[in-house]
Amino acid sequence: MGCTTSKYMIARKKKKLIIPEIAVFTPSLRIPVHCDLQKSIKGLIPNDLVDRIISVRNQIILIAEDTGGSATNELLAALEEYLPLLLGFTNKDHGLLDVVEFKWRDLDGRHEVCIANPWFEILSVIHLMAMLTLAQANFILIPKDRSGSFDSVVSADNMRDAVDLLLKASSYLEFCVKNLLHFPIDIKKRLPKELQDNVLQGIAYQALGQGTEIQLGLAMESQNATSSVKRRLACEQLGYLSQAHYCLSDCNIDDHDGGYGKKNLSFIKWKYLEAKAASYYFHGVIVDKGSEPSCQVSAVCCYLAADGLLTESKKACLSFCLANPITRAPPAWGGIKQLNKKVPELASKKSQMYGYLLEQEKDDLQGLPDLPEFQLSLRPEDWELPEIDSAWVNEKWEIPTQPLKEHLEDSE
Template identity: 55%
Template sequence: EGRTRRERESMGCATSAYVVVGRKDKKRTIQESVVFVLQLRVPVQSDLQRQLKGVAPKTTIDRLTCLRNQIQLVAEDTGGSAISELRTALEEYLSLLTGLVKKKNDGMEGCVEFKWKTLGDGRRGDICFTNLWMEILAVIHMMAALVLTEANSLMIPKDCSASGNGVRVVSTDCRRDAVDLLLKASGYLEFCVREILTRFPFDIKSKLPDDMQESVIQTLSIQALGQGT
């Protein structure tokens, strides 16, 4: 109830429920979970070879380009459902970006455009970063969105054919795996708040998309942590 309108509009809400059978064959539907899911934002192809020529090693530029294109193509072709493949590519891309930050490759700052768009939202959700830490924020934000999506899919009741009565249930294993994913998502989002957003002045943070605002990310982190404990 205490969330702002911006926070509510920036979060998708997915609800899962399961059914139990009590005495005298009475069925009761018990609310299982409400998972708020971030909008899925994906990279947009950029001419990194031209922008980074002479600034970074060619092998680094080629790897950046390859991973960004891979993430975009897989996400668009599958609607974000190829979570395992996307996670692997994102983790490798994040490792590459982290290495560049640790090397303090200041020559890249401001000379390259990292473009992103909201999946299925045309050009209205397009954003562009020229900062490595902003790119890292976008990557971890996408990783959190995928984890929350996966957690929600595990909480969708499945038909229990063994019972023969058509009762839809969420298995104990699925609930346990969903809890682990919620805790992971909370960790990703908390890292964004504590380790990335603190690096930018207010005027920069205020220009971020609604779903990347600190208040929204913090709210989602707390929500995921609460459901995972």
């Protein structure tokens, strides 16, 4: 009986559900699908080049399918090896522009796209590189050992590395927008929503907004950063997220095909509310230094607004986490961790101190003061395609001849 019970228990044991933590939002990944490269390009280029191309592409597919895209370093290394090989297809002299039908699908396998154009493959490769880079930024911002504490500590070095990764992801996406979307209309209509120009630009803005958020956190930990600098960073983050929301909300993105559209917009709303809270808090700190009673009244209004926005941001965070697919938010870290402690206390203290002024001047209050606008300063360096692999520029190509019988068998 003991053995029977043991087998029964083992049979009922379920795989542990892992709910990922999200500090940097990464939209759903798209991965390549096997296509018959051997049949398409055999006899058109040397066999050793054919073998290299097929080998590297298959390696990318294998890693992506086996790990669900979590092996970011291995995948990025394979993609960077593949890209110079892939660029050879774009040379008109080789006659390969419409020979191969390149296939890609989302990670869940719900939506597959097949397009006979190497620039579609290049666009898909660089998009995947950007998404994997965002995933790397998320990984280093999630504490690995909290020692039983609910506090989240992210080192300054990790924060700076995350900013670099976010800038790199943004540079990939902006390159795609500027250089890789000049397709004929019929191909443009077949591109998945993740590769539309507004979506690519929106995710680029979102990455820059999160990079600015991290810079704000670093500034708040620095004794040399002034309140003006912190306000500027918070307002810039607000600007980036506004641009991201505008781009993505204009794209009619949804979740019917397994995408993350609604969840992405929920994430932006959450971060937007946090950024607005930070902007009003630091604006209040600056205004509070004035000597006029109206300055104190404006400051209190800013503090109360910041407190209310933080409360709303926590609700938005919960909505984001519960949106499909379900995720978790890590404990507060960086700048928002400090704001969660400072703002409620200061808002309560200042409203009690200057409540009489608020009451006296309530008829003259025009609402919250306008936040200043700043030019968005965080910009990625321009990214460029690598050089075409040297195997494509070899003038001593030896194209193997194929007997007629084998050619006919391949064509069947």
